Amino acid sequence: MEALKIDLNDYVHSGEGANGESFNHRTDPNIMMKLYNPGKVQQPLDEMLMARKVFELGIPSPEPGDYVTDGVRFGIRFRRIPGKVSYSRATADHPEKVAQYAEEFARMCLDLHKVHVDTTKFENVKDRYYRLLEENPFFTPAQKDAIGKFIADAPDTDTAIHGDLQYSNAIFAGDKRYFIDLGDFCYGYNLFDIGMVYLCCCVSDEEFIREVFHLPKSLAIKFWEYFAPAYFGPGRSVKDITEEIRPYAGLKTLIIERDTRCPMPDMRACLKGII
DSSP states (O other): OOOEEEEEGGGGEEEEOOOOOEEEEEEETTTEEEOTTOOOOOOOOHHHHHHHHHHTTTOOOOOEEEEEOOOOEEEEEEEEEEEEHHHHHHHOOOOGGGGHHHHHOOOOOOOOOOOOTTTTSSSSHHHHHHHHHHHHHSSOOHHHHHHHHHHSSSSOOBBBEEESOOOOOOEEETEEEOOOTTOOESSSSSSHHHHHHHIIIISSOEEEHHHHHHOHHHHHHHHHHHHHHHHHHHTTTTHHHHHHHHHHHHHHHHHHHHSSSSSHHHHHGGGTTOO
């Protein structure tokens, strides 16, 4: 698909993240744009095509528009949601509301994980992890066999998986709530998704949580402690829920090690009992 050429002078910088920057249109309040870092051409196109499929499923998400380029970088235009704020930023700005935000996010996740998808149009989360496991150069063959068995033994479902379920990837404006950054959307067992929530709240180190989510780790842990019973129900202890979730958080090691190209012992600790 050929990218639509845009003039960056028509946009105002509004934020940045690990993959690129975001912009708002100077004169049209309904348009925002995400430009990826230089060199990333296929990733924004893939995310735009995925965002369209997810939007057509009826999952609350910003409506995607054009695949664009400023001549150097490539990206996506979306329908802008004025006044939006992520659940991580809202929690950082209003720590006294951590319980409210965690419970709202949990309800969003519950609704997402009830959505049945056409499995011919999306990837199975297990297949994604099998591929990551095969490509990983840091686990031994015996460790890979054990992790592969854990993945295989997880239940098979045809329900939606965000794929990068961080509390920064859910936003709200007024009484409307949306998921964003849906490039890793797939289908499968919900705990593959919830593992990322736990990872971002409790496993990541203080520096990372402050830099990416703008809040202290102690507050992130509180977010998890309210999120867990809201998602799983009050009949289980947070400790028991955490023990069940930790291996799924540990699987994210495969993604982190792919991106950093080095082993991550702190994250691997979540796989204790499997390897």
